[in-house]
Amino acid sequence: MNYFGQDLTTLHDDLVNKKITVTDLVKATFDNIDATDPEVNAFLNLNREAALAKAAELDEKGIDADNVLSGIPLAIKDNIVTKGLTTTAASKMLENFVPVYDATVMQRxxxxDVINVGKTNMDEFAMGGSTENSAFKITKNAWDHEVVPGGSSGGSAAAVAAGEVVATLGSDTGGSIRQPASFNGIVGMKPTYGRISRWGLIAFGSSLDEIGPMTRTVKDNAILLSAIAGHDERDLTTSTKDVPDFAAELNDQTSVKGMKIGLPKEFLGEGVDQDVKDAILAAADKYRELGATVDEVSLPHNKYGVAAYYIIASSEASSNLQRFDGIRYGHRAQDVKNLEDVYVKSRTEGFGDEVKRRIMLGTFSLSAGFYDAYFKKAAQVRTLIINDFKAVLKDHDFIMGPVAPTPAYKIGEDISDPMTMYMNDILTIPVNLAGLPGMSIPAGFSNGLPVGMQLIGRPFDESTLYKAGYVFEQATDFHNQTPNQGGQN
Structure with a gap:
């Protein structure tokens, strides 16, 4: 199965017209994975037996002609719980954890009748931007196996970019869908906070986390978002707003004519690679050609986003991760003498360095003597960032800019310098703090590596982002470029 030449619609048509059976499709998907993944390392766990069994069931039942996703093989980030299939969050703490229920997105x-072919690698508990923090393996970028795929959804992004699957689910707390999508030259959507249920997503930062789709094309992304979005009574932060058929709005008549786009000067400032700037400025010119207006705008508090985020996210992480105590589930240390030993040794053995670092930072920020100075102050800065976005989006349909300051960097280059790693998220983090929808789409190349463009919209206005992304995609050829696996592109 050549997923570089297929999308959800063409696969669906082939299944409906019986050009291919679901079993053939699933077997071909596993053939792709078997051929490619020993180099890419995108997968932690394959669901081979159950996937083939479900494929046989669907072949007997028949494909629903009105359901584009019927019989389609997808891969799932390993922090989304899957009933009966090991879910580790790429941590030794959960190395043998087999959930007894499915996350809401999995139920949907x-x-x-989607077929889950396996769980993808990630940074442990979604903490990291390079997938080098996984306890089990380092995923490679599909375009160059010497550079990182981004993170934390690096496995999900690499699996799509390498042609192993047509689409995946990821999660985004501070850029963890958009940045790996950018580094791998695919489409990644972080929906509005509350658009998708987080029930069954292993929690990192509860006021920031959001599940989203990762695909090769904008239309595929829109199809997948409509399928998994919507209110869930088990997650009180989900919205009761209706979910549009996002893909139905994308056609030959879709236009950006008359749209007003904001391009923040802060997004093209110091530290942003020249090739990245050039790609975004060229994209702005393309939007002008297509009939939109592009204005320079300002998000003055954007520069404080990283500091505020790492206090808020780490504080929420220190609270969320206290459940991993060696008592109820997860890793439990053996050589223990008392209850305190169980807690300390289990967490020492089960958590990696980056997770421990964030637990310590968060616990410090929430402690009695420092709460006002750190956590409260970060929450106030968050409000300023939200107000900056509101001011710009009041007069503009959406905001555009780079996803990351640079293209993908070498494996091992930044992992020993946490501050450099954190600053790589400076352009994506504010979107999570504000709870807005943000999407990465391919917008160029730098020395053979993809450069992504970020589109940021008003709350629950993913439709505008899909329209703008679709029009840009149709007017350019970046999404049709495919990697020469591990070689020079």
């Missing part, structure tokens, strides 16, 4: 995909 199962209802659409």
């Amino acid at each position: 995909l199962n209802a659409k």
Whole structure:
């Protein structure tokens, strides 16, 4: 199966017209993975037996002609719980954890007869931007196996970019869908906070986390978002707003004519690679050609986003991760003498360095003597960032800019310098702090590596981002470029 030449619609048509069976499609997907993944390392766990069994069931039942996702093989980030299939969050703490229930997004995909072929690698508990923090393996970028795929959804991004699957689910707390999508030259959507249920997503930062789709094309992304979005009574932060059929709005008549786009000067400032700037400025010119207006705008508090985020996210992480105590589930140390030993040794053995670092930072920020100076102050800065976005989006349909300051960097280059790693997220983090939808789409190349463009919209206005992304995609050829696996592109 050549997923570089297929999308959800063409695969669906082939299944409906019986050009291919679901079993053939699933077997071909595993053939792709078997051929490519020993180099890419995108997968932690394959769901081979159950996937083939479900494929046989669907072949017997027949494909629903009105359901584009029926019989489609997808891969799932390993912090989204899957009933009966090991879910580790790429941590030794959960190395042998087999959930007894499915996350809400999985229930919705199962209802659409999607086939889960396996779980993808990630930074441990979604903490990191390079997938080098996984306890089990380092995923490689599909375009060059010497550079990182981004993170924390690096496995999900690499699996799509390498042609192993047509689409995946990831999660985004501070850029963890958009940055790996950018580094791998695919489409990644972080929806509005509350658009998708987080029930069954292993929590990192509860006021920031959001599940989203990762695909090769904008239309595929829109199809997948409509399938998994919507209110869930088990997650009180989900919105009751209706979910549009996002893909139905994308056609030959889709236009950006008359749209006003904001391009923040802060997004093209110091530290942003020249090739990245050039790609974004060229994209702005393309939007002008297509009939939109592009204005320079300002998000003055953007520069404080990283500091505020790492206090808020780490504080929420220190609270969320206290459940991993060696008592109820997860890793439990053996050589213990008392209850305190169980806690300390289990966490020492089970958590990696980056997770420990963030737990310590968060616990410090929430402690009695420092709460006002750190956590409260970070929450106030968050409000300023939200107000900056509101001011710009009041007069503009969406905001555009780079996803990351640079293209993908070498494996091992930044991992020993946490501050440099954190600053790589400076352009994506504010979107999570404000709870807005943000999407990465391919917008160029730098020395053979993809450069992504970020589109940021008003709350629950993913439709505008999809329209703008679709029009840009149709007017350019970046999404049609495919990697020469591990070689020079």
